[in-house]
Amino acid sequence: MSNPVCVEVTRGNLVESRHRGSVAVVDGDGKLVLSLGDIERGVFPRSACKAMQALPLVESGAADAYCFGNKELALACSSHNGEDAHVALAASMLARAGRDVSALECGAHWSSDQKTLVHQARTIDKPTALHNNCSGKHSGFVCACCHQGIDPKGYVGYDHPLQQQIRATMQSLTGTPLGHDNCGTDGCSIPNYAVPLRSLAHGFAKMATGNGLEPLRAKASRRLFEACMAEPFYVAGTGRACTKLMQIAHGRIFAKTGAEGVFCAAIPEQGVAIAVKADDGNGRAAEVMVAATLARFFERGSDVHAGLTTMANKALSNWNGIHVGDIRATATLAA
Amino acid sequence: MSNPVCVEVTRGNLVESRHRGSVAVVDGDGKLVLSLGDIERGVFPRSACKAMQALPLVESGAADAYCFGNKELALACSSHNGEDAHVALAASMLARAGRDVSALECGAHWSSDQKTLVHQARTIDKPTALHNNCSGKHSGFVCACCHQGIDPKGYVGYDHPLQQQIRATMQSLTGTPLGHDNCGTDGCSIPNYAVPLRSLAHGFAKMATGNGLEPLRAKASRRLFEACMAEPFYVAGTGRACTKLMQIAHGRIFAKTGAEGVFCAAIPEQGVAIAVKADDGNGRAAEVMVAATLARFFERGSDVHAGLTTMANKALSNWNGIHVGDIRATATLAA
Numbered sequence: 001m002s003n004p005v006c007v008e009v010t011r012g013n014l015v016e017s018r019h020r021g022s023v024a025v026v027d028g029d030g031k032l033v034l035s036l037g038d039i040e041r042g043v044f045p046r047s048a049c050k051a052m053q054a055l056p057l058v059e060s061g062a063a064d065a066y067c068f069g070n071k072e073l074a075l076a077c078s079s080h081n082g083e084d085a086h087v088a089l090a091a092s093m094l095a096r097a098g099r100d101v102s103a104l105e106c107g108a109h110w111s112s113d114q115k116t117l118v119h120q121a122r123t124i125d126k127p128t129a130l131h132n133n134c135s136g137k138h139s140g141f142v143c144a145c146c147h148q149g150i151d152p153k154g155y156v157g158y159d160h161p162l163q164q165q166i167r168a169t170m171q172s173l174t175g176t177p178l179g180h181d182n183c184g185t186d187g188c189s190i191p192n193y194a195v196p197l198r199s200l201a202h203g204f205a206k207m208a209t210g211n212g213l214e215p216l217r218a219k220a221s222r223r224l225f226e227a228c229m230a231e232p233f234y235v236a237g238t239g240r241a242c243t244k245l246m247q248i249a250h251g252r253i254f255a256k257t258g259a260e261g262v263f264c265a266a267i268p269e270q271g272v273a274i275a276v277k278a279d280d281g282n283g284r285a286a287e288v289m290v291a292a293t294l295a296r297f298f299e300r301g302s303d304v305h306a307g308l309t310t311m312a313n314k315a316l317s318n319w320n321g322i323h324v325g326d327i328r329a330t331a332t333l334a335a
Numbered sequence: 336m337s338n339p340v341c342v343e344v345t346r347g348n349l350v351e352s353r354h355r356g357s358v359a360v361v362d363g364d365g366k367l368v369l370s371l372g373d374i375e376r377g378v379f380p381r382s383a384c385k386a387m388q389a390l391p392l393v394e395s396g397a398a399d400a401y402c403f404g405n406k407e408l409a410l411a412c413s414s415h416n417g418e419d420a421h422v423a424l425a426a427s428m429l430a431r432a433g434r435d436v437s438a439l440e441c442g443a444h445w446s447s448d449q450k451t452l453v454h455q456a457r458t459i460d461k462p463t464a465l466h467n468n469c470s471g472k473h474s475g476f477v478c479a480c481c482h483q484g485i486d487p488k489g490y491v492g493y494d495h496p497l498q499q500q501i502r503a504t505m506q507s508l509t510g511t512p513l514g515h516d517n518c519g520t521d522g523c524s525i526p527n528y529a530v531p532l533r534s535l536a537h538g539f540a541k542m543a544t545g546n547g548l549e550p551l552r553a554k555a556s557r558r559l560f561e562a563c564m565a566e567p568f569y570v571a572g573t574g575r576a577c578t579k580l581m582q583i584a585h586g587r588i589f590a591k592t593g594a595e596g597v598f599c600a601a602i603p604e605q606g607v608a609i610a611v612k613a614d615d616g617n618g619r620a621a622e623v624m625v626a627a628t629l630a631r632f633f634e635r636g637s638d639v640h641a642g643l644t645t646m647a648n649k650a651l652s653n654w655n656g657i658h659v660g661d662i663r664a665t666a667t668l669a670a
Binding site: 002009011012013014016017018019020042043044105106107108109110114117118121122132181182183184185186187188189192194260261278279280281282285318319320321322324325 | 337344346347348349351352353354355377378379440441442443444445449452453456457467516517518519520521522523524527529595596613614615616617620653654655656657659660
């Protein structure tokens with residue numbers, strides 16, 4: 001059985017490309033609210049699970065000890081563009097633990113955002129680990145280690161105490177055994193674990209509602225979500241989908257993308273969370289999928305519904321600004 | 336019926352993403368040599384058909400009049416990186432017809448190749464139409480007009496005499512009626528026509544063999560293919576799949592990609608041509624698909640087969656250079 005076509009890309013009057021995928025919407029008790037395609041197959045959440053990976057930073061007391069506010073916590077959950085403000089804040093987080101860029105083990109890369117890359121090319125010789133889209137998460141990791149008296153060296157390793165804490169946290173949230181069998185190495189070198197889409201959505205629904213969580217974790221979860229929703233620029237950056245989704249909703253939606261076509265989101269006021277995966281790993285499809293799914297939970301005619309619907313049905317322009325087609329959610333998804 | 340999974344992307348021991356698609360291999364007489372998935376559905380060839388679109392340039396005598404050699408003809412068929420050599424050659428082509436960048440109607444954009452973009456950001460204020468990946472094709476268009484005494488102004492328009500010539504040429508090659516019904520606007524603003532993958536492959540097989548073509552067209556086709564195979568850098572650029580495929584084969588393979596997951600290729604010595612389309616429009620999938628399909632036509636153990644197989648099974652590394660997974664042709668495709 002193949003997953004349904006969730007997103008179509010048109011040109012002229014024809015459909016040019018098609019994206020298949022799966023969608024799970026789950027509430028805090030694990031009840032399936034909406035399901036499309038195979039939601040039991042293991043999916044690497046990649047960066048979509050950064051808010052889960054940031055829980056030890058908050059639960060350990062490190063975030064308080066280093067006076068992290070919303071911006072720092074948002075950056076700890078981010079896949080950022082490497083804009084100047086992102087880079088500076090990551091450096092500041094490390095400095096508060098007496099560390100610097102040399103403590104980061106995520107590797108370096110130029111921004112994947114074109115405008116930012118042009119700026120970087122003109123202002124720096126080459127990117128450092130602070131420019132890595134994961135530098136906020138990794139700075140949070142280093143701080144979590146330092147505050148707990150754990151040597152951060154080798155913190156990306158499967159057996160490092162911090163990764164053990166993260167693994168236990170994510171296993172508890174998703175209710176899925178995590179180990180070498182479902183482990184892959186992420187772009188930034190830390191372990192990432194494939195879990196069913198349904199379990200991933202359930203984990204985020206627990207974070208959104210606090211259902212079944214100890215008070216410490218429920219509070220830390222709420223704090224991370226609120227930080228991201230308050231400072232969406234620090235979760236991604238200018239023009240990025242995560243940032244736009246949270247700006248549209250003014251504190252009513254948490255959203256975080258991951259590589260290879262994953263997107264997770266939560267609507268705390270409704271007690272539900274969403275996880276989507278485009279089969280082919282394409283981010284443009286995942287963005288439409290999560291926006292269209294979110295739109296189903298907001299009243300037609302409201303600003304939030306209108307904003308989400310716009311993100312789920314985008315006009316595509318060519319180099320001369322001519323409208324050449326659209327990318328849109330299919331009826332299956334948007335119904 | 337969904338198309339088969341042709342390409343898998345792995346992470347650790349698991350498949351992370353899957354690309355479906357279709358493949359047609361056809362000989363010069365139109366006989367189907369190999370078929371996977373739906374090859375009768377209309378597909379926009381996008382830039383994969385640039386060699387067809389360049390035929391009026393050669394057939395009209397413009398290429399001879401302006402002393403175009405292999406490099407200029409390769410650039411006329413190219414989607415280039417915007418590297419300095421590409422930009423300079425496009426300007427030179429225009430100059431030979433007494434024109435300059437102001438004649439180009441393709442729009443401007445920064446290079447999509449990261450290394451080139453960094454160089455561009457450091458050396459130019461902003462990109463011009465000469466940096467557009469289609470500037471070689473458009474320079475060829477302007478030259479074709481000038482030589483024929485046609486005003487190039489508006490040459491991107493559906494009703495412009497040059498687009499009429501191109502439409503007639505492509506209709507004859509593909510045996511498919513082309514008109515408003517199957518027309519879309521390409522990234523560079525010219526008309527692009529959706530044709531069945533099978534017909535697209537047949538058109539390229541005619542160009543590769545000369546079967547059923549008038550001598551003028553057969554000769555022009557051979558000349559364009561030979562130019563691309565002799566100067567593969569000018570068809571795409573450093574590190575690009577078209578360039579690598581033709582470098583691997585030393586004059587035995589013609590290959591040209593198009594946006595949204597299309598790739599066309601021909602093996603003139605075997606009289607066959609290939610057209611592939613990744614359903615989801617992803618270029619990484621199309622590259623694996625065309626390489627794996629081409630490999631089936633070369634002897635196992637040969638250098639060409641080895642080079643193609645390497646392109647159809649690539650290791651994926653993360654920012655730290657760690658091997659995290661692979662992108663590979665499925666057994667369905669590679670069999």
